[in-house]
Amino acid sequence: DGGITQSPKYLFRKEGQNVTLSCEQNLNHDAMYWYRQDPGQGLRLIYYSQIVNDFQKGDIAEGYSVSREKKESFPLTVTSAQKNPTAFYLCASSRGGVYTEAFFGQGTRLTVV
């Protein structure tokens, strides 16, 4: 079955540690996205990538980094520079082009203690 896989579903880390969230898609989509959701808020764009080896900062990129070395993979690293990393993180992909909808993974809930 085609889809987007995020792992793990729950992640706990100690403050000051970097952590990498995985996002893999087998939909052959060009574009991929990372969003963050905090309680009572919508989805805020962290980073997005139109194509392999290219990515752009979203609205809240500070404290995060990404890579796009393969079409199917778009990992997100939450660095120690991110001041409030505890949140729900959603990965999405789309075929690219303005007429195409986005498809989402199940999300990773990150808790930093």
Place this chain on the structure above:
Amino acid sequence: ILNVEQSPQSLHVQEGDSTNFTCSFPSSNFYALHWYRWETAKSPEALFVMTLNGDEKKKGRISATLNTKEGYSYLYIKGSQPEDSATYLCAQRGYGNKLVFGAGTILRVKS
């Protein structure tokens, strides 16, 4: 800059009521407007992708309209059912495939 706003923030209706939500977005450099439904414990799923001024889309009891000149879209639900309870998100597609979401409208339908 894409700045998408949705209202109301939340809505509680009785089963059978019809309801509507608003999505406002910058009207300049418009590419497309998306609506998604996000049910609890699930992933967001697309309802509509709208691209042309005056566009109207319909899926069952749910429909949407688009006004790109004034920068707004309405989502309508006719005869709300408990299974319509969800968060409804709109998102604007920008240059370079950027996709920016509003904060969403939470709908609760009481039976």
